[in-house]
């Protein structure tokens with residue numbers, strides 16, 4: 001560490017200071033680590049003179065990503081979705097989840113885990129080979145369940161205009177939901 005010098009004046013008369021940084025990945029727990037900053041006692045320059053902080057940040061980011069992947073996989077397993085059915089539905093290689101659990105998750109893998117954890121019914125759509133009818137059925141049920149779970153008032157109406165379509169109306173908590181609040185989305189006739 002004796003070769004660290006001020007990038008401005010070249011002085012080695014430096015004061016070292018630890019600084020905590022707090023980060024959080026989407027859907028992850030907050031995590032903290034400390035980086036080292038230097039203060040030049042000769043010219044007053046201040047900063048990461050050793051240029052080692054990026055390595056520290058990257059290290060903790062990777063740890064956080066591995067932890068998040070393991071947590072998300074656990075949440076998926078808690079929903080009684082087996083690793084094999086996950087991999088089969090998404091047509092990814094067997095034992096991919098095992099690999100991710102061991103801390104070899106890519107950014108793409110992590111993105112996929114976030115999506116499936118937030119919207120596990122996407123697996124049903126994938127299983128049904130993304131057919132429009134399956135998507136409509138799964139989405140209507142998922143939307144219904146989401147609204148019930150989070151107490152979001154909603155009603156489905158069928159619009160009998162020239163082009164049949166489904167109108168979904170969200171109600172603010174202050175508004176009254178019409179009598180038979182929920183109905184299933186019907187395909188247009």
Ligand SMILES: [Zn+2]
Pocket residue numbers: 006007008009010011040041042043044045
């Ligand atoms: Zn200096």
